[in-house]
Amino acid sequence: MEKNMFCFQCEQTAGGTGCTGCAGVCGKSAGAAGLQDELTGALIGLAQACQTGMPTAQTYTLILEGLFTTITNVNFDTVTIQAMTDKVHAEKARLSAGTTPDYDVQKIWNANEDIRSLKSLILFGLRGMAAYAYHALMLNKTDDEVSKFFVKGLAALGSEHTMDELLPIVMETGKANLACMAMLDAANTTAYGVPTPTAVPLTIEKGPFIVITGHDLKDLELLLKQTEGKGINIYTHGEMLPAHGYPLLKKYPHLKGNFGTAWQNQQKEFASIPAPVLFTTNCLMPPRSSYADRVFTTEVVSYPEISHIGDDKDFTPVIEKALALGGYTEDQHLTGINGGTTVMTGFSHGAVLSVADTVINAVKKGAISRFFLVGGCDGARPGRNYYTEFVQKAPSDSVILTLACGKYRFNDLDLGTIGGLPRIMDMGQCNDAYSAIKVAIALSEAFKCGVNDLPLTLVLSWYEQKAVCILLTLLYLGIQNIYLGPTLPAFVSPNVLNYLVEQFHIHPISTPEEDLKKILG
Known part of the structure; x- marks a missing residue:
């Protein structure tokens, strides 16, 4: 027992x-x-x-x-x-x-x-x-x-x-x-080169295909190499979306687009697709019987009785499953949560800082009033629509930086541009919080002020342990006034929470309207 x-x-x-x-x-x-x-x-x-x-x-x-x-x-x-x-x-x-x-x-x-x-x-x-x-x-x-x-x-x-x-x-x-x-x-x-801004279609073309999810770009590269010339298209899912911004991955013509939304929707989204799904890292939910025979894992990801690709990285079983299933007979024109048909990615610190003069001039001229980093993990708990509403209600002269799978709540929205720059910029996977940090430091140097004096507010959603280490990095850097949700971590005691609030002014999220009022003064 x-x-x-x-x-x-x-x-x-x-x-x-x-x-x-x-x-x-x-x-x-x-x-x-x-x-x-x-x-x-x-x-x-x-x-x-x-x-x-x-x-x-x-x-x-x-x-x-x-x-x-x-x-x-x-x-x-x-x-x-x-x-x-x-x-x-x-x-x-x-x-x-x-x-x-x-x-x-x-x-x-x-x-x-x-x-x-x-x-x-x-x-x-x-x-x-x-x-x-x-x-x-x-x-x-x-x-x-x-x-x-x-x-x-x-x-x-x-x-x-x-x-x-x-x-x-x-x-x-x-x-x-x-x-x-x-x-x-x-x-x-x-x-794989410095990521560049890239529009990623959400259409799934007819014919055999494989969906690859997780974070491991090396696994994606190996899969792309092993599927060359086999008539199989590859679609990213979840945190693999930012792969489309990397020049040496984009060169593979059969890396076609992105399938589905964030990880917590997989049991519904994977239920009837005529294709296998390869999990390279975390975000695996217990596969339902309707699609368990089409799920493959690799690296440290493992689930009882699910096919696992070992250290030899021979993806032949995944490829054979894709060919056997055959994919869709007609193109499937899918959309994001808000009805969009494409999403943008590739706004790494290299890409953003390459147009730093444009950004800085837009701020100085008043075209950009504020930057919001709205990113982190997504999840199924009610209340996460807060992040969609926050982005929709943010001032029209603000820029939304985003990263990790929390962006699927709003990354298909068309919020227009400011000074030729899109208002939503996807900086990448959760680890690309590093890009956001680099951009913030560069802006603080340009404006000769501290990061906390910038017109920048971090609004973060958390789910698992990678969000924890990112939060600790932000605290180590002394970044203050972070808005955190949808709930506070159960493992943070009242005394520790009080310390974080007093030292770093961490705010639990409330409503988009109230939080925007506090942020904008």
């Missing part, structure tokens, strides 16, 4: 307090949740062993894989979670001859609520950062300081600390994630 679980790492956690009982809101079983806790305890033990042993590149890779495995909506499979834990145990034994025990993660969940809150911020931040570091690693980019911080952060979780001792480590998590996002940005642009 499975033990009851406890998990409160995602925004939709049960009752706004924590998933308990036999299954989580995400569909994860208590057995899988318990094994992920054991894996986390093994990783903390491995980190402690690293402090006295001699970690190698393989050690750091295992830490990334293990942390990535525990992110919400990544791995639901007890077999593969146990296999990952066994690998961690083997590496820990190599480093410490078996003398370093696993850490009991229940000590974190059962700690004083403020200690639990701060350790949760560190742990969940590390999990999100591990995803970014892993994607960079797939493109042969690493950073010694980032790798060392994974060890430092994990080891701190297994040690006794006061609030005053943990708070600097929370901020250091944000600092490390800034370096990690910079590393991933360099990895992506070195491999």
Whole structure:
């Protein structure tokens, strides 16, 4: 009989307090949740062993894989979670001859609520950062300081600390994630070029096709190469949409467009498509029987009885499934949530800063009154229409920067242009918060003021752990007056929340009208 679980790492956690009982809101079983806790305890033990042993590149890779495995909506499979834990145990034994025990993660969940809150911020931040570091690693980019911080952060979780001792480590998590996002940005642009603004159609052409979702651009590149000349079109989904902006990916003529909207709609959107879906990273929901035979996973993503593509990255089973299903017999003219037939992407910091003079002049002349960064994770909780309404009600002389899958709430809206620039600029995936940071810093330098003095407001939606590490990065940079929703994290205690409000003036979202009134004064 499975033990009851406890998990409160995602925004939709049960009752706004924590998933308990036999299954989580995400569909994860208590057995899988318990094994992920054991894996986390093994990783903390491995980190402690690293402090006295001699970690190698393989050690750091295992830490990334293990942390990535525990992110919400990544791995639901007890077999593969146990296999990952066994690998961690083997590496820990190599480093410490078996003398370093696993850490009991229940000590974190059962700690004083403020200690639990701060350790949760560190742990969940590390999990999100591990995803970014892993994607960079797939493109042969690493950073010694980032790798060392994974060890430092994990080891701190297994040690006794006061609030005053943990708070600097929370901020250091944000600092490390800034370096990690910079590393991933360099990895992506070195491999695929600097993204450029690109209109992406939402039409699905007739004939065989494959939908690829997640965040891993390397997996997309491999799929594009393996499908060349086979008469199969490739469509992005979810966080893979920004791939269309990269020059070396755009060169593949069978990378056609984007299918569907954000991750939480997949069970409906995938139900009847005559094509396979490849999951490269998180955002997997339990596949329904109507399409489970068309779902494929790879990397650390895993679900019981779902076909998995291993380390050889041979996508032949996906390709064969696409050819067998045949796709649509006629073009399907799909639309976004608001009825749009195309979406724009590719407004990276490279693209935006290339027209910096135009932007700066528009601000100086009064054509642009304010910038809003409205981005983050999407989710199914009621109230997320706030972000659509906020964008629609934002002043007509404001620019909306966006990133991550939260943009699907409004990215097909036509809000027109200002000074030849579109009012909605999609900067990319969630890790491309780095692009927003680069643009903000460049604007502050141009106007000779601090970032907090710019006519810029961040309005963020969060769901899982990558949003946590981005928030910590923004706090590390001292960015204030962030509006956060749709709810505040269950793992943030009242005392920690008060600290964040006092130090950084974080605001829980209310209504678009009230928040715009406060922002615009």
